[in-house]
Amino acid sequence: MLEKTNVKVLDKVVVRFSGDSGDxxxxxxxxxxxxxxxxxxxxxxxxxxxxxxxxxxxxxxxVSGFQVSVGTGVYTPGDQADVLIAMxxxxxxxxxxxLKPGGVIIVDIDSFKESDLKxxxxxxxxxxxxxxxxxxxxxxxxTSMTKAAxxxxxxxxxxxxxxxxxxxxxxxCWLFDRxxxxxxxxxxxxxxxxxxxxxANAKVIQAGFDYGHNIHASVSTYxxxxxxxxxxxxxxxxxxxxxxxxxxxxxxKAGRPLFLGSYPITPATDILHELAKRKDLGVKACQMxxxxxxxxxxxxxxxxxxxxxxxxxxxxxxxKSEGIGLxxxxxxxxxxxxxxxxxPSTGLPTKTEQTDLFQALYGRNGESPLAVVAPASPxxxxxxxxxxxRIAVEHMTPVILLTDAFIGNGSSAWRIPEADEYPEIKPNxxxxxxxxxxxxxxxxxxxxxxxxxxxxxxxCAHRLGGLEKDYNTGAIxxxxxxxxxxxxxxxxxxxxxxxxxxALEVLCNPDADTLIVGWGxxxxxxxxxxxxxxxxxxxxxxxxxxxxxxLPANTAEVFAKYKRVVVAELNTGQFADYLQAKFPEVKIxxxxxxxxxxxxxxxxxxxxxxxxxxx
Amino acid sequence: xxxxxxxxxxxxxxxxxxxxxxCGDHAILNSLHKAMATVGIAPHKTAVISGIGCSSRLPYYMxxxxxxxxxxxxxxxxxxxxVANPEMTVWQISGDGDGxxxxxxxxxxxxxxxxxxxxxxxxxxxxxxxxxxYSPTSDRGFVSKSSPYGTTEDPFIPAELVFGARGNxxxxxxxxxxxxxxxxxxxxxxxxxxxxxxxxQNCVIFNNGIHNYITDKEFRAERTIHLRxxxxxxxxxxxxxxLVQDGFLLKAVEIxxxxxxxxxxxxHDAHCKSNxxxxxxxxxxxxxxxxxxxxxxxxxxxxYNEEIEKQVAEVKAKKNFSSLRDMILAGETWxxx
Numbered sequence: 001m002l003e004k005t006n007v008k009v010l011d012k013v014v015v016r017f018s019g020d021s022g023d024x025x026x027x028x029x030x031x032x033x034x035x036x037x038x039x040x041x042x043x044x045x046x047x048x049x050x051x052x053x054x055x056x057x058x059x060x061x062x063v064s065g066f067q068v069s070v071g072t073g074v075y076t077p078g079d080q081a082d083v084l085i086a087m088x089x090x091x092x093x094x095x096x097x098x099l100k101p102g103g104v105i106i107v108d109i110d111s112f113k114e115s116d117l118k119x120x121x122x123x124x125x126x127x128x129x130x131x132x133x134x135x136x137x138x139x140x141x142x143t144s145m146t147k148a149a150x151x152x153x154x155x156x157x158x159x160x161x162x163x164x165x166x167x168x169x170x171x172x173c174w175l176f177d178r179x180x181x182x183x184x185x186x187x188x189x190x191x192x193x194x195x196x197x198x199x200a201n202a203k204v205i206q207a208g209f210d211y212g213h214n215i216h217a218s219v220s221t222y223x224x225x226x227x228x229x230x231x232x233x234x235x236x237x238x239x240x241x242x243x244x245x246x247x248x249x250x251x252x253k254a255g256r257p258l259f260l261g262s263y264p265i266t267p268a269t270d271i272l273h274e275l276a277k278r279k280d281l282g283v284k285a286c287q288m289x290x291x292x293x294x295x296x297x298x299x300x301x302x303x304x305x306x307x308x309x310x311x312x313x314x315x316x317x318x319x320k321s322e323g324i325g326l327x328x329x330x331x332x333x334x335x336x337x338x339x340x341x342x343x344p345s346t347g348l349p350t351k352t353e354q355t356d357l358f359q360a361l362y363g364r365n366g367e368s369p370l371a372v373v374a375p376a377s378p379x380x381x382x383x384x385x386x387x388x389x390r391i392a393v394e395h396m397t398p399v400i401l402l403t404d405a406f407i408g409n410g411s412s413a414w415r416i417p418e419a420d421e422y423p424e425i426k427p428n429x430x431x432x433x434x435x436x437x438x439x440x441x442x443x444x445x446x447x448x449x450x451x452x453x454x455x456x457x458x459x460c461a462h463r464l465g466g467l468e469k470d471y472n473t474g475a476i477x478x479x480x481x482x483x484x485x486x487x488x489x490x491x492x493x494x495x496x497x498x499x500x501x502x503a504l505e506v507l508c509n510p511d512a513d514t515l516i517v518g519w520g521x522x523x524x525x526x527x528x529x530x531x532x533x534x535x536x537x538x539x540x541x542x543x544x545x546x547x548x549x550x551l552p553a554n555t556a557e558v559f560a561k562y563k564r565v566v567v568a569e570l571n572t573g574q575f576a577d578y579l580q581a582k583f584p585e586v587k588i589x590x591x592x593x594x595x596x597x598x599x600x601x602x603x604x605x606x607x608x609x610x611x612x613x614x615x
Numbered sequence: 616x617x618x619x620x621x622x623x624x625x626x627x628x629x630x631x632x633x634x635x636x637x638c639g640d641h642a643i644l645n646s647l648h649k650a651m652a653t654v655g656i657a658p659h660k661t662a663v664i665s666g667i668g669c670s671s672r673l674p675y676y677m678x679x680x681x682x683x684x685x686x687x688x689x690x691x692x693x694x695x696x697x698v699a700n701p702e703m704t705v706w707q708i709s710g711d712g713d714g715x716x717x718x719x720x721x722x723x724x725x726x727x728x729x730x731x732x733x734x735x736x737x738x739x740x741x742x743x744x745x746x747x748x749y750s751p752t753s754d755r756g757f758v759s760k761s762s763p764y765g766t767t768e769d770p771f772i773p774a775e776l777v778f779g780a781r782g783n784x785x786x787x788x789x790x791x792x793x794x795x796x797x798x799x800x801x802x803x804x805x806x807x808x809x810x811x812x813x814x815x816q817n818c819v820i821f822n823n824g825i826h827n828y829i830t831d832k833e834f835r836a837e838r839t840i841h842l843r844x845x846x847x848x849x850x851x852x853x854x855x856x857x858l859v860q861d862g863f864l865l866k867a868v869e870i871x872x873x874x875x876x877x878x879x880x881x882x883h884d885a886h887c888k889s890n891x892x893x894x895x896x897x898x899x900x901x902x903x904x905x906x907x908x909x910x911x912x913x914x915x916x917x918x919y920n921e922e923i924e925k926q927v928a929e930v931k932a933k934k935n936f937s938s939l940r941d942m943i944l945a946g947e948t949w950x951x952x
Contacts, residue, residue: 038949189947235948248939259699261691279927280934281942284698286923288691289724296688296721297695300664303682304700326685415951416943455680455696455703458659463628463674465683466667475630476675 012042012071014078015172017165018095019087021064022054024165027190028085029066030411032172035182036070037236037413044069044378044524045238045411046077046598051266051349058111058119063094070176075377075524077410079600083175085168087111087142089127090120096131104136106171108164110143140211142167149207153200163204170208180209230415238411239378239403239521240267243311243337244274246385248281249417251307253386254393254425259306260285261297263316266349267405268339271311291316295323295336302332303464305454307389311337314356315346317400321364324398328368328490330464331441331450333392333427337385340404342596351596352406354520357574360400361549367487369494371395372548374402376523379414381407384546387501390425395497396449402548404570406598407521427452435459441474448493498550504543504558512539514612515562519545519575522599526568529604540608545575551582559586566591566611568604623648626658628678639790639816640669643737644676646793647706650800651679656704663706664693666713669744670737670816673708687718690725693732694919701920704804705731711738711752715771719751726780729808730919733800736773736811739818740825747821759821773813774897774911778890784810785897786910789830790817795841795908802910808918829901838901842909844885847877848896850905857881858896858904865895867904885913 015032017025026047037043048065055062069078080100086092088111099105117127124130128137146167150160166187173183184202191198237245251258262272262285275285284306288294295310302308312320317338327334340356342348360372371391375384381403388401430438430451440462443450453460462474470477471485506515508530518526523544530542543558545551559565559579567576568591576590591607593599626648634640651661661679665671666689674681680703684692693707707725709715714722714736725732741759742748748761752773756765777785784806786799796814803810815826829838840850840858848858855870857880868875887893893912900906936942 034947040949040951186947231951233944233948233950235943235946245939245943252939257699259695261695278942279930281937281939282927282931284923284927286695286698288694289720292688293691293694293721293724296684296691297698299684300682300692300695300697301699302695303680303692304662304696304703306699308695308699322685323688330682416940416948419938419940455662455700456660458657461659461678461680463677463681463683465674465681466685467683 010071010082012069012074012078013083013176014067014069014081014100015083015085015176016065016067016081016095016098017085017168018063018065018091019085019165020057020091021050021052021062022057023064023087024162025064025066025087028165028169029068031169031183031186032178033068033070033411034186034236035173035178036068036176037234038182039178041070041413042072042074043236043411043413044074044077045409046406047409049350056119058088058090058116060090060094060120063091065091065095067098075528076598076601079602083172085172087164087168088120089117089122092127093120093122093131096133099135102135104138105133106138106140106168108142108168109139110141140171145207145211146204149204150200153203155196155200159197159200163200166201166204167208170205171212173205174209174212180205232415234413234415236411237379237382237414238270238409239375239381239407240270240339240409241274242379242381242414243385243401243403243408244271244278246382247275247307247309247335247389248278248283249382249422250386250389250425251283253422254307254389254427256305256307256393256427258283259298259301259308260311261288261294261301261308262286262311263288263291263294265291265313265316267341267408268311268313268316268337270408271337271339291319292323295320298334299323299327299330299332302327302334303330303455305456307393308333309335309337311339313339313341313349314343314359317356317359318363324370325364325366325368326466327398328364328370329466331396331490332398332464333396333452334398335385335388335392335401336398337401337403339408340402348596350405352404352521352570352598353594353596354402354404354522354570355574355594356402357548357571357578360402361578367491369491369549370397371399371494371497371550372402373399374520374546374548375407376520376544376546378407378410378412380523380546382414386422390423391497391500393425393427394449394500395447395493396428396452397494402520404521429454430460439472439474440464441469441471443489447496448489495550498553501547501550501552503554504545504552506541506543506558508542509534509539510541512541513563514540514608515559515565516540516542516604516608517545517565517567517579518569519548522568522570525599525601526604529601529608532601533605533608538609538612548575556583559583563587564589564611566608568592568599568607570594570599621652621655621657623652626651626661626678628676630675632676633672634669635820637819638669639739639818640673640737642790642793643796643814643816644673646796647673647800650797650804653797653801654704654804656804660702661704661706662696663708664696665689665708666718667744668710668713668742669818670708670710671713687713687716688721689713690718690721690732690734694725694728694730697730697732697920698923701731701924704733706733706735708735708737711736711740711750711773712742715751715773715776723776723780726777726782726809726811728919729783729916731807731921732809733803734809734811736813737816738773738813739816739822741818741822743818743821772898773811775894777811778894778897782811783808783912783914783916784910785813785893785912786810787813787815787897787906787908789815789826789839789908791830792908799908799910802913806913807921808916829906838905840899840905840907842883842885842896842907842911844883844910844913846883847880848883849880865899865904885910888914
């Protein structure tokens with residue numbers, strides 16, 4: 001079938017679904033992603049949805065988008081889309097800027113009536129001309145075709161219209177040669193409890209697929225390469241789920257039950273949702289009365305002997321500050337997850353940023369150091385959530401895990417690890433031989449890690465608290481010299497973690513003069529940019545930080561090899577400032593973006609190129 | 616319950632007690648040590664969790680697991696502790712500022728959830744540790760350093776918050792009445808669920824005599840009534856005063872006068888599901904009607920921590936996996952060979 005049509009062979013393609021926030025674009029996008037992952041593609045997704053659950057229908061503020069890149073060498077959801085699906089004029093207006101030159105736009109032409117254009121604030125009745133669109137536009141009567149497909153169905157009109165997204169999905173499946181059987185299976189799972197809805201969607205997806213086949217003469221058809229990945233079982237996973245699962249893996253490896261104290265907040269709530277489901281693995285996830293109770297219940301659970309976690313986003317982290325300070329002082333293991341969003345204040349709740357770095361590092365009263373780690377991608381959320389737990393438990397400290405909306409909501413194919421792939425986590429329990437003389441702040445003299453006595457253990461009853469304690473006895477102390485000693489002890493304990501984390505790796509072209517530096521969720525864009533620059537003959541090395549405090553022990557050594565270090569981040573330069581303060585001799589240049597959106601690969605290439613051209 | 620194998624001394628730590636001489640907290644601490652010995656839960660199976668304030672120093676004086684936390688958050692921290700380690704008996708200590716001002720939200724939610732905590736509220740109607748500001752239980756017009764012309768707001772009545780939050784246990788005592796305090800603390804420990812015990816406490820430095828109207832030995836018998844489940848609501852030096860029903864309200868009468876006999880006097884039912892009468896009893900303030908001490912409400916209910924354990928067991932039993940990997944493999948996956 002395909003050889004008769006005009007087929008483009010690409011190693012990866014980017015598709016962007018867009019429509020009203022009630023149009024089911026996230027569902028269509030998710031199914032397309034899963035189907036693609038199922039045929040062996042690498043996938044990376046970027047849901048871009050409004051803060052309003054249901055803004056006025058057809059309005060510009062109510063547009064919801066879902067971008068996915070599928071194929072090989074996929075590390076980002078792509079800067080721009082090869083194919084844009086716009087279910088109405090507002091979606092077209094908001095999303096046309098994400099289309100690649102030479103890309104294709106598919107619109108539901110039934111939704112381009114005069115009243116629809118008005119809602120999207122078009123001034124003329126020629127929306128494509130008004131937007132200056134020169135790309136190929138495929139006008140598909142999605143609404144009427146969906147209605148026709150369901151003419152004999154018993155569904156009411158409203159339910160019929162809800163199937164429009166699946167018609168579009170059917171069309172996109174045809175376009176990319178995706179097997180409908182797999183899509184049908186996903187729909188079946190989704191509507192397991194609503195057989196009538198499943199039946200309707202099954203008809204509609206077939207209708208969309210057939211429609212694509214029937215009009216093939218007028219569109220380019222794409223085929224997408226499949227990746228030869230490491231053998232094993234795979235599943236599609238988003239960053240928030242990966243985070244939740246990483247915590248569970250850590251709980252299994254540490255032999256301590258998992259407790260989550262949380263409060264709903266965008267874009268972190270999915271972690272609470274997933275862990276609430278995992279009562280089937282013995283996880284206790286408590287939705288508390290506020291953010292403060294979220295962290296405080298976790299602190300109580302930690303004192304009680306659980307692997308304790310609280311999850312939130314920026315404003316919630318601010319509310320938790322005092323509690324985190326208590327965990328610093330009581331030297332209890334605690335993992336705090338901040339899925340960063342645009343700030344300050346309520347800011348851009350559904351958008352991504354890296355602007356909470358300083359808050360994580362410094363946002364507490366007194367000298368209160370703690371460990372900070374940041375995953376690089378959706379799947380890396382699993383590994384770094386595990387690492388956060390390992391560091392917390394083995395070093396008796398709170399650890400902040402800084403993810404962001406982009407990797408939290410974005411998804412990738414993930415190889416399910418074998419049972420023995422992750423190391424045992426060894427809590428620093430009070431050694432048997434010390435029990436007779438043990439005091440609560442007694443610590444390992446080298447690592448400065450204090451011992452953990454689980455309540456209920458006979459002979460280890462002890463009192464902790466937020467007041468300063470005597471280094472030797474653990475009793476309350478206001479002695480000035482003791483206080484200073486305790487301040488430095490807590491600092492040394494955190495610094496010492498550097499000996500227990502992997503060294504910083506240099507990727508791409510290590511012999512170049514210029515080192516691109518990033519941290520956290522920007523890895524995919526920065527890595528792709530560095531690779532493309534090297535391919536184009538502009539030599540650059542790339543180092544990405546996942547351990548923020550302490551930094552890997554070889555950081556200074558790595559920096560010393562390069563003429564210039566370019567730090568690219570989604571804020572006004574917080575990591576650059578942090579590095580500059582630690583390594584004043586290094587010449588640091590900066591690339592910054594604070595738009596609530598991820599980097600574009602092009603922005604990084606342009607930025608680094610410009611810096612390299614300077615003297 | 617285990618046999619009495621502990622004495623009060625087993626619950627005392629070696630720390631010297633630092634409250635002001637004459638502070639009501641000394642008597643409450645002694646009553647708590649004795650109550651714990653009576654209940655008989657081992658010290659290492661007991662945790663005492665407090666917030667910030669004078670009363671919150673209490674964990675340091677216990678030979679149990681203890682946590683002196685931050686201002687207002689004791690109830691939230693104790694909640695996480697109990698859920699995580701339900702085998703432990705948890706006492707949570709707050710004052711009126713800690714528990715009802717900065718920690719008011721956690722207080723009502725802990726009561727609403729009915730988590731199995733013994734929640735002590737030491738009410739001295741003042742901020743002592745910050746040297747004398749009015750608290751959320753200070754009476755309207757109360758003059759303090761932060762209300763030099765008198766407050767312009769009404770106080771909380773702690774019992775009313777407890778009932779508003781659908782609490783199942785409320786008891787009250789007075790610091791100087793050691794036996795009553797011990798009695799209600801034991802009852803609180805034996806009650807499953809959130810048990811709130813308000814203890815009227817005297818701050819000898821910043822609010823000395825605030826409860827004198829009630830506690831004055833000369834009038835105490837007339838101005839208080841000790842409620843005991845199943846017993847007549849009688850009070851007074853001679854035991855000749857009683858509470859009777861008066862329409863929807865309560866009335867204090869002299870038995871044998873105005874036609875009232877002992878048969879008219881109400882019998883206290885702390886286990887009654889409806890909190891209507893409990894609320895009226897708890898709101899009596901010693902003026903027209905005597906202030907009630909003892910266990911005012913003690914009703915069984917589903918507890919948060921037990922329901923979590925139950926749900927975990929139920930959900931686990933339905934699934935055929937017991938590890939993360941098996942759970943993931945039971946979902947949608949594909950294989951790359």
